[in-house]
Amino acid sequence: MRTNKIKLYGFGVVGQGFQLYLGNNEDAKRLHTIIVKDDTKKRKNVPSIIECTNDKTVRDRDMDVILELISSPEEAYGIVAENLEIGKKVISANKKLIAENLAELIEVEKTNKGIFLYEGAVCGSIPIIRVLNDFYANEPIQEIKGIFNGSSNYILSKIFNENLCYEEALAQAQELGFAEANPTSDVGGFDSLYKLVILTVHAFGKIIKPEEILNIGIQSISESDIKFAQKNNLKIKLVAKVSLVEDELSLTVLPTLINVHNDLYDVENEFNGVVIKSENIGKQFYKGKGAGSLPTGSMVYADLKAIDNDYKYDYKKLRTSNYQFSNDNKITVIISVNKSIDIKELELEITNIFTLDNYNKQFLVEVSIEELKANKIKLQKERISVLAIEDRDLINKLTKSSYQEELILA
C-alpha cells in the first residue's frame, strides 16, 4: 500500500534537509503538516504548511507516516511511542530516544503492527542499519568500530590538519551546523554512544543501556597527546567500538590512536566511517558524510520509500543471539595526568603501567573498562586524558622504550 499523508515534527537541520529532498520529486505533495514549537526561529524557505503548537496530543490518527525529527528525546518519545501504539508508520532520527527506549519501542511496533525505521539516527548518510538488517542477519559479526560523530571528528581534523586549538575548532564546527544543539553530546562521546547502542542491537542482537557503557569524549585530549600522536605519525579519532572478547560483548567510546593503515585514518571532517569484521564476509568499510542537512535528510527520505514498501527491520539476532555484555575486558590506554597531581592519587586499579614521559606525566596503562568507568567522573574533573591504543606493534615499541613502574594497587 502506498502511504499518503506525512506529518513532520521538527524543522531543524534534518527536517529542512528532508523537506528539501522531498521537494524535488513527486512525493512532495504528501507532506501535510510540519509541526514546530517555536515559529520565531530563523528558518530558510518556510513552507506554508508549518504549524506552531505545543499541543501534547500526538496520536495522529488521520496521518499515514509520522516523521519525528525534533531535538528533545523526551518529547520525541511521546510522538514515536503513541503513534506506534495506534499502528502508525513512524520514522525517527533521534538516537538518544532510540538508544534509551528501543526494547519498548520494538515491542510496541510489533504488538500494534506499526513500522518503526530510523536510518537517519546512525552515521548520517551511511545506510548502516539497513546493511546490517539486510546483509548481516545470518552473519556472525566479530567487531564493529567506527567514527560515528561528525562534529567531534570535524574538530579533531581541524586540530590535526590545521593546527587549530580545541576551542577554535569547536566554534567552527558549531558555525557550520555540524554540532548538535548540545555540544556536550558530541564532544563528550554521548552521541557516538547512542549510535553504538543502536548498532549493537542490529549487529549482535543485544540491547544494552547507554549508562552501562564507558564513553570518554574528546574534551580532555591534552597538548602532549596531540604531540605524541604527531610524533608517531598517528591521528586521534573518537572511536566507538563493540567487539566479541572471549564470547562476551565489550563496548567503549574512546579517543583512540589510529595509524596510517587503519581505514579510519582517512575519515576526516564531518565524515563518518564504519568497519565491520565478520566470520564469512571478512572485513567491510563504509565511509560517508555523518552530519549535514541533506545527507541525513536523504536517509529519512529513503526510510519513507522503504515504509511505502512496508519494509520493517527484522531484528533476527534479537531472537536468535544470546550474548552477555561485560566491562571486565582489559584495554591499553595512555593516561596523561594533570601536572598538579600524582597518578597514584587517582587510585586506579591498574594491571600494568609504563612511564612514557615523566615530565608530562604520560603513562601507558593496562586497565579494565570497568575500572575506567568507575573513575570516569574523577578523571574528568581533573581533566586527565585517556587515549586508547590498539596497535600491538606500537604498544610493544612503547613498552620497550619506557620503564615499568611498580604496580599501583588501589
Added chain:
Amino acid sequence: MRTNKIKLYGFGVVGQGFQLYLGNNEDAKRLHTIIVKDDTKKRKNVPSIIECTNDKTVRDRDMDVILELISSPEEAYGIVAENLEIGKKVISANKKLIAENLAELIEVEKTNKGIFLYEGAVCGSIPIIRVLNDFYANEPIQEIKGIFNGSSNYILSKIFNENLCYEEALAQAQELGFAEANPTSDVGGFDSLYKLVILTVHAFGKIIKPEEILNIGIQSISESDIKFAQKNNLKIKLVAKVSLVEDELSLTVLPTLINVHNDLYDVENEFNGVVIKSENIGKQFYKGKGAGSLPTGSMVYADLKAIDNDYKYDYKKLRTSNYQFSNDNKITVIISVNKSIDIKELELEITNIFTLDNYNKQFLVEVSIEELKANKIKLQKERISVLAIEDRDLINKLTKSSYQEELILA
C-alpha cells in the same frame, strides 16, 4: 509469501559458498536440487541432492526460487529468461549475462511478475546494487568509480607490495581461487566492464552495451609504468568509472594511477572498492571482499531473504532519467610505446603530447576515449600500455618537466 523450494544451478566457487552459508541456518532444507553439468569435478562436501544433467528444459514450474550460479552466460541466459517468463523468482550472479541482456530481462521480469535479483554479480560482498536502488533512487549521481575485479586487484597488489612479476602474481591468484574460469575476463577488464554496465543502469538509468565501452586491462602494464608509479608514490589500479561530463555519460575501464589520498589507494588484494559522488549526499566509499566463495555466497543468500519479502529492484532512474552516452570525452593517459616502434606509427589522433621518458618511449597524451577505443586492438597487439592519470596536480607537474612534441595527427 514465504518461498519454499530452491533449485540451484551450478556448484562452483559461489554456489558452494551459498550452500555453505545456507547450511548454517533454518533455510537449509529449502534447497531442493543442485544441478551440475559435470559430476566428475572435484568438490568438497557434495550434498546428496546434487543432480548431473544436460537437460535443456529449464522451466522449473515446481520450484519457487531459481539460483543461477553457473559460469556460461549463454546457458545461464536460458535458465534466467525462461524462469522469469513463467513468473519465477530468479537470482543470478552472472555479470556477463546481466550486462548483455538486462533490458530484455527487466522487461520479462515485469511482464510476467517475476523477480530478478543479482547482488552477487557486482563487487562481491559490497551490497552496492541494493544501496543504489534503496538510497540513490532520487539522488542525482555525478560519478561512480571503483575497483570491481578482485582477481586483477590481487595481481596488482602482489606486483606493487611484494615485487612479484605479472606471471607469478597471476598464477597465485588462480591458485587461491580469486580468478574466474577465464582469466582474460579478469585481467582484460571485461569482468569490471560488465559490472560497470550494471551499476550504470542503477545509478544513471541508462543501459549501455558492453561493446560500446572502452576497456583496457592490466596485461600490457609495462616495467616502466610500475617504476614510474613507484617513483611518484602512486599505485596502479584497474579502475572502472562512469561519470557525467557536460551532461553526457562517459565510461571507461582503465589501469589508472592512484595517489595516496584516493580512497582506492588502500583497496588491496581481493578487495573491491566503490566511490559514489552525488549532489546531496556528497561522497561515499564502500570497501569489501570482491571475490571468494563465502563473501559472494552470502550476498546470494541476502538476495534469497529479499525475495522472501518480495523485494524487487525499482529501476526508477530507467523511467525518469534521460542521459546520453558518449565516447567523445578527452582523457589524459600515459602511453608507453614498445621500443621497436615509434609512437607516430600508431597514427593516434592526439590533442596534446608530452615526452616523459625518451629512452623508454613514455608519453603523456591527451586523447579522446573514442580514439583509444578505435585503436584498442592495435595497441594490444603491440603490447603498448595505456595508463589513465586523473590527478590534476601530477599532470601539471609532469607537463612542466616534460617537453611537448609536435602534434601528431593521424
